[in-house]
Amino acid sequence: MSEFKWWHERSDGHGITTSVEVKLLHSEKSPYQRIEIYDHQSFGRLLVLDGYIQASQADEFIYHEMAVHVPLLGRERKDASVLIIGGGDGGILRESLKHDFVTSVTMVEIDQRVIALAKEYLAVNGDYDDPRVTLVIDNAANFVSQALQSGQRYDLIVLDLTEPVGPSSCLFTEKFLTEVVSLVSETGVILDSDSIYLSQSGGDFLQEVSGDGDNLVTVMQRTKLLPHIEVYHTNIPLYPGADFGFFLYSRDGVSLRKPVKAFEGRHYNADVHQAAFALPNWQKKWSTVQD
Template sequence: MSDYEWWQERCDGMGISQSLKVKLLHREQSPFQLVEIYDHEDFGRLLVLDGYIQASQADEFIYHEMGMHVPLLGRERKDANVLIIGGGDGGNLREALVHDFVKSVTMVEIDERVIRLSEEYLGVNGDYNDPRVNLVIDDAKKFVSNAKERDEKFDVIILDLTEPVGPSAVLFTEAFFTDLVEIVSDTGVVVDSDSVFLTLHGGGFLQEQSGDGENLVSVMLKTRLLPHMEAYRANVPLYPGGDFGFYLYSKDGVSLRHPVMDHQGKHYDADVHQASFALPKWQRDWLDR
């Protein structure tokens, strides 16, 4: 353990952080953000962007399975088109490709270095050479605007973003969401997610603490650009607070809480799918604000 030193995750807003005894494997400043790879003896390798843990080899599958399989399997889908915004570690791509009914997966990541370093050090990514995959190295705001002009539609859109402190900051806005809703199919869904906290003042999001006071949930509750929202949750140990929320936005309001087919992951299955929608009363009240 001589090469391992105590490291503290970036602390913003709420005055809390977590400390891990890790060894630095790689650090570089990309054109967009600080990218770091650490090793922990029990949790494996960690991807850290601008001081925030994005994924660990030990528990990344919880986030990726719950974020992808719930919206894909919550209603009948055929020839589904999936859009992943961000997701440079490749875990969401991996889970989307599991299903034969997924016709295409477009992944838009602004920072190619995150993709390549995640491939090299974490190895949790899907197959970028799968013929269904369209990997786009570009700004997501520009991609979505162009997709709107092409009248392109997606059935599942996963917002797999960092906290709003780097290149993702421009995506946590009403302007971005206004364009995004134009590329959601009639039966489609947008999936957003964030760490959840309970304080003396009520519930809160990590994105609100690390950004400028809003996150995509608050934007959608205010604008109702997509009028229907459902929420579900999972515990992801290495995300701040451990309690992690997922938020589904749709046009038609069809509930996705009941899976239409079986799938067995390392974490996800039909029982976990349904149980994840059972929110505690304080979260229900908070989201009904």
């Protein structure tokens, strides 16, 4: 257990994988998934769920900052409410709480052990004791159905999901998306994200490779539950291919590419915000929001 050994992320037949030389610090099988914590000499500690890297201490801030600050700062918002579905490492929660205009953050995570282990080993989480925070340990589908019945609405819904091979698999469906869409405020957005590959057939997504050939982007394109899709991207070194896409689903199609407030993170700034929407031609086809 004390030696560093080569470990390979699962590829599910894609023919390419991420390999890292790591030391195993912890491994357990929760009621929902295999949870592993590894240590890497450069990236620090890694959270791995069912064979997929979820976060590393070295680069997690890139994903979490870009996932939160772009949709929250791309449009004037007051008394904003955030719903996080998944997000067990706590990074999305951390970044959401940095804005005073965010008055409530609800985080729904099915696996309490992911939260506990990420907090113990990675320590990248936000403050679960912040009075604005409501932490719910439940299946996201159950929570969404109950929130729908009680008339809840959210300005930003972040789908911070694992690949569709574990407890998240039931969420990559038209039924679930239909209910989630009903929780978005009139000016709100749903944020989805995924690793992007370029193959001979065009752009591919990790969700398609690890699942049954569908992903949330293609479901939303087909159903038009929210008719407007705006795309931006960034580079995250330890995610497959390093090219990582973010997808904003909205009702009114107002572009979020220009920040309305000044904010500086470790990665995020106003220039990075705007530049993230500059897409190569082969990715522009995914966006329905024009310049």
